[in-house]
Each structure stands twice: as structure tokens, then as C-alpha cells.
Amino acid sequence: MTVKVKICGIRDEVGLDAACAAGADWVGFVFFSRSPRHVTALQAAPLVRRLPPGGPRAIGLFVRPTDDEIRHVLDTIALDGVQIYDTPARAAAIRARFGVPAWLAAGIATRADLPQSCTVDGLVIESRPPAGAQRPGGNAQVFDWSLTEGWQAPAPWMLAGGLRPDNVCEAVARSGARAVDVSSGVETAPGIKSPALIREFVRAARSP
Numbered sequence: 001m002t003v004k005v006k007i008c009g010i011r012d013e014v015g016l017d018a019a020c021a022a023g024a025d026w027v028g029f030v031f032f033s034r035s036p037r038h039v040t041a042l043q044a045a046p047l048v049r050r051l052p053p054g055g056p057r058a059i060g061l062f063v064r065p066t067d068d069e070i071r072h073v074l075d076t077i078a079l080d081g082v083q084i085y086d087t088p089a090r091a092a093a094i095r096a097r098f099g100v101p102a103w104l105a106a107g108i109a110t111r112a113d114l115p116q117s118c119t120v121d122g123l124v125i126e127s128r129p130p131a132g133a134q135r136p137g138g139n140a141q142v143f144d145w146s147l148t149e150g151w152q153a154p155a156p157w158m159l160a161g162g163l164r165p166d167n168v169c170e171a172v173a174r175s176g177a178r179a180v181d182v183s184s185g186v187e188t189a190p191g192i193k194s195p196a197l198i199r200e201f202v203r204a205a206r207s208p
């Protein structure tokens, strides 16, 4: 089965078009003001409209959002799903309240951190943010990919955290992930996506 790929932190047409051309399955828009990839709903709207039919699906990322924040974004752009950094119960409530597919981000440091149940549509399994981090994701931090070996995932999941074109093949092989997510590893500077790195990442993620 072909590994699915999410390119996260899209801020402009260059990154969006590169993700589309590379055949990414999802593109992520970060609605978190302390991120170098932050976009407003009005900035994301023309990018989402630019997605071709059959192209990547649009995922909105939120960190402990209020209902008003989510409502504002959903009233402005047609998201295919949301990725939530909050408690599992809050992610499930958002899914129910807004009727939108929801993925819950889970920071992993040990096997005990791996979710054993899930009340939303999927999980993003990534490294715990490093001490002093300004954000819960997008920190270019890998974790021990062997931790997910033998894990009976309670829902579809994607692997994230510190992935790059030169390590994603090993990450897929060791973790057993069938979907991967990247932000920093396809950038030349925080928030600046590289079409070449995006192309290389998708190709490497799907290499045998």
C-alpha cells in the first residue's frame, strides 16, 4: 500500500503547488499564531481554493482552540479535516460539534504514551515537544521509531516529527507507519517550503 504523505505548514502558492505536483495526500494549514508557519483563515482561503480536484485534502491545525476560532476558520474555508492539539475529549467534542473529520496529535516519549483508544478519526504520532518549545508540533524532533513496533493502533495514524527526505524511508520501515507528516524537513528556513525537498520527501516516503 502506498505510504500517504501530509505536507504541513503551507503558507503560499509555491509550497502548495509543490505539494500538489509531488502527489501529497494532505496539506496542512497552521492556525497557531506562535508558529513560523502560521496563516490566518483569510490567507489560507485562496490556497485551499487553488487545490485541484483529486489533489491533496486540506487539513487545519489548531492548538487548544476555542469553538469561535474553529467556527471562524470553517466559515471561511472548506477544510477536509482538522488536526487538534488538545485533550482527546476536546478533540472528540470538536469532531461532534462541527461535524468535521478530526485527528488528534499525540506526543510520544515512551511506549506508554501510545494511545490505546481513539474517539476521533485518526492520530498523529509525533515526538514530545522539547523543553522550552514555543509550540507543540513542527519542532523537527525525531523519536525512537521502534516504539510503535507491535503497537495495535486504535485508529489510522500518521508518523510525524523530524522527518526528512533522508530519513523517512527508514522511519517508515522501522515504525510500520503507512502515513507520514512533515513540516521542518521540507523547508530551507522556518516556514519557507522547498519544492525540491517536498518532491524528494514524497519520493523517498514511497520508495520501496
Ligand SMILES: O=C(O)c1ccccc1NCC(=O)[C@H](O)[C@H](O)COP(=O)(O)O
Binding pocket: 008, 009, 028, 030, 032, 035, 036, 037, 061, 063, 083, 085, 124, 126, 135, 136, 137, 138, 139, 140, 141, 160, 161, 162, 163, 181, 182, 183, 184, 185
Ligand atoms: O508546524 C508547526 O509550526 C506547528 C505549530 C503548532 C502545532 C503544530 C504544528 N505542526 C504540526 C504538524 O503536523 C507538523 O507537521 C508535525 O508536528 C511535524 O513537524 P516537523 O517535525 O517540523 O516535521
